[in-house]
Amino acid sequence: MSYVCKYGRRDLSISFTCNTKWYAIAKEHMPGQSADDRVDLIARVCYLKLGKLMDLISKSQVFGAVCCHMNTIEWQKRGQRHAHIIIWLCDKIGGTEIDHLISAEIPYPSADSELYETLTTNMIHGPCGSHCNYTSCPISDGKCTRQYPRDFVSETITGSDGYPLYRRRSSAEGGFTAVVKGHQVDNRWVAPYSPLQTKAFNAHINVEY
Structure with missing residues (x-):
């Protein structure tokens, strides 16, 4: 304080x-x-x-x-x-600078295969709830209490509660998908991260604005 x-x-x-x-x-x-x-x-x-x-x-x-x-x-x-x-x-940090520091999207494997491998191993939530039997997080009424999967968002929006709605583009908008634990996942399942830190430490590093 x-x-x-x-x-x-x-x-x-x-x-x-x-x-x-x-x-x-x-x-x-x-x-x-x-x-x-x-x-x-x-x-x-x-x-x-x-x-x-x-x-x-x-x-x-x-x-x-x-x-x-x-x-x-x-x-x-x-x-x-x-x-x-x-x-x-x-x-x-200004609202327009968030995308330069924090991402909530799966990178293209052809652009950075190392980051893609690290992210899909460490930064994908679940998948959980009714989507599969993976239950490492709290589930209530068949839904993830951590609000995954999140909604698709075309552009990052500063939220009224202090947390922004990070950009999570759908496949139709150019977003990429990956197979994790035998399930096809998209950007709705990505925990916000810093590409530099995730790649440097090969670990789960959740970064929130």
């Missing part, structure tokens, strides 16, 4: 989840071991990766100059260690 009083509302909320398939973790497994057997290693690598991510944000200023930031690391029984990060930027 002290940060809010001094710098105003936060500009970016980021969640960063550890990827147990990182080479730094996988190469240390003994024969027959899985990531669940090396929680000590997961914790250490995740902490180091988080430090690199924060350097990318605060020192390299990929989103612009940072006035202040804070983060906390959580460990959930149903998922991997992850961090919640809040960023206050010196220069506020």
Whole structure:
């Protein structure tokens, strides 16, 4: 609250989840071991990766100059260690700049195959609810409580609740699709992300304006 009083509302909320398939973790497994057997290693690598991510944000200023930031690391029984990060930027992000920093669309594999592979592995929600049997998120009346799949949106619109409706083009408008867990998914299932960070860290990094 002290940060809010001094710098105003936060500009970016980021969640960063550890990827147990990182080479730094996988190469240390003994024969027959899985990531669940090396929680000590997961914790250490995740902490180091988080430090690199924060350097990318605060020192390299990929989103612009940072006035202040804070983060906390959580460990959930149903998922991997992850961090919640809040960023206050010196220069506020304008509505027309959101698309340059955050995307909620599947990239064309021919344009960037590495980003496409990383995104379809880490940044597709579910699919869940009545669309398939995948139930890692809360379901109510057969619908995802996290509001996926989202609606198609031709252009990013700043929302009245502070969260924008990110651009999610349909196939008819040039949007791309992918097969995830045996299901055909489109841009309605993509969690908002920063292409640079997702590609650099090969992990689930959800970025919200």
